[in-house]
Amino acid sequence: MSSNNAHISGPPTDLAGAILTVDLEAIRENWKRLAAKAAPAECGAAVKGNAYGLGVAQVARALWTAGCRTFFVARPMEGGELRSLLPREAVIYVLDGLFPGQAEFYAREDLRPALITIDEAREWAAFGTQYGRNLPCAIHVDTGINRLGFSGPAFEALISNNEIMARLNLTLLMSHLACADEPNHPLNGRQKSAFDALRRRLPGIPASLANSSGIFLGSEYRHDLVRPGIALYGGNPVAPAANPMLPVAHLEGTVLQLREIAAGESVGYGATWRATRQTRIAVLGAGYKDGVPRSLSSRATNGPAQVFIGGRRCPVIGRVSMDMMAVDVTGVPIDSCRRGTRAELIGRNIAIDETAEWAGTISYELLTRLGQRFTRLYSGGESQTPKAPIP
Numbered sequence: 001m002s003s004n005n006a007h008i009s010g011p012p013t014d015l016a017g018a019i020l021t022v023d024l025e026a027i028r029e030n031w032k033r034l035a036a037k038a039a040p041a042e043c044g045a046a047v048k049g050n051a052y053g054l055g056v057a058q059v060a061r062a063l064w065t066a067g068c069r070t071f072f073v074a075r076p077m078e079g080g081e082l083r084s085l086l087p088r089e090a091v092i093y094v095l096d097g098l099f100p101g102q103a104e105f106y107a108r109e110d111l112r113p114a115l116i117t118i119d120e121a122r123e124w125a126a127f128g129t130q131y132g133r134n135l136p137c138a139i140h141v142d143t144g145i146n147r148l149g150f151s152g153p154a155f156e157a158l159i160s161n162n163e164i165m166a167r168l169n170l171t172l173l174m175s176h177l178a179c180a181d182e183p184n185h186p187l188n189g190r191q192k193s194a195f196d197a198l199r200r201r202l203p204g205i206p207a208s209l210a211n212s213s214g215i216f217l218g219s220e221y222r223h224d225l226v227r228p229g230i231a232l233y234g235g236n237p238v239a240p241a242a243n244p245m246l247p248v249a250h251l252e253g254t255v256l257q258l259r260e261i262a263a264g265e266s267v268g269y270g271a272t273w274r275a276t277r278q279t280r281i282a283v284l285g286a287g288y289k290d291g292v293p294r295s296l297s298s299r300a301t302n303g304p305a306q307v308f309i310g311g312r313r314c315p316v317i318g319r320v321s322m323d324m325m326a327v328d329v330t331g332v333p334i335d336s337c338r339r340g341t342r343a344e345l346i347g348r349n350i351a352i353d354e355t356a357e358w359a360g361t362i363s364y365e366l367l368t369r370l371g372q373r374f375t376r377l378y379s380g381g382e383s384q385t386p387k388a389p390i391p
């Protein structure tokens, strides 16, 4: 990634061991691809958790520029931060619902709670009366994931309570799929049928069911609004099929030292890896403090994990430690792997879903755990769009 037109946060790249470059142009393109796929449904964006760890300030503005108008956060605090970043017309839903006694904060920041219990609905309705108007909100119904939302009977109790219903401005009926990433899972169809039955009880209210993978389950899952998260950030929503999204997070570690290991010698803590032949290794300045999972150590799930250096995939050897990790670069031409060379841990050559699998986790966790010690660069931001100098 070129860094000269990227906004730099954290220490300058030449002083950093590990660099995370977030490609905002790729995020905009991913949103456009999902929006085209979802049309005529509207395409929103899940930007909870600091936009899955990538930086909500930059990501939300990029999404807004691409045309996104509806955003989902988890916490009211995240909603408040997002509100300060986006124009007032941006619609912001808070997925964790209405926190007790906090209605005034939601109203002031123009946040729409995704209500999950009748107590929340009552509180929001009462606050609206006091405020002088019915305030907008979503109703989140649970159709089988058994996490957040109104159960079937609780939903019936809500919609038959005229006193509450008359004082809510319902702008969305939503539910969340448990198994969208497994297209053949029978729960998908059951949740969709249950959701459609509930929608018929509230005709005219816009509806939303699909997350990233849900968008690809078929048009009948897209309703009026879709809520992708991980696919915007380059995660594969249709794995194990080819990823239709562009990579967004580019993670690099710098080669600190190269060394030759004789057969029989070990590398790293615990001496868990032992050379069976003369081996050339590169030690990279990226470790678990940076968010590189320790589970990428040489006994990784389906491992060994790989890192891309000098045009080749190289296996991780020994344990990932706090500040560094070692890679077997025996096959890499000497000139392509020197002190200061950048190795790709995630990016165009090593997909985030691959690394997540080696680490025994999912792309979501890998992204959201990337540490603050990475120097973060943003490429493709509008404010950094180079304007041709006037000769």
Ligand SMILES: *Cc1c(COP(=O)(O)O)cnc(C)c1O
Pocket: 046, 048, 095, 175, 176, 210, 211, 212, 213, 227, 228, 229, 230, 231
């Ligand atoms: C996080 C979340 C999303 C986005 O899910 P992805 O799988 O990342 O696309 C959508 N809806 C709800 C309710 C969520 O919590």
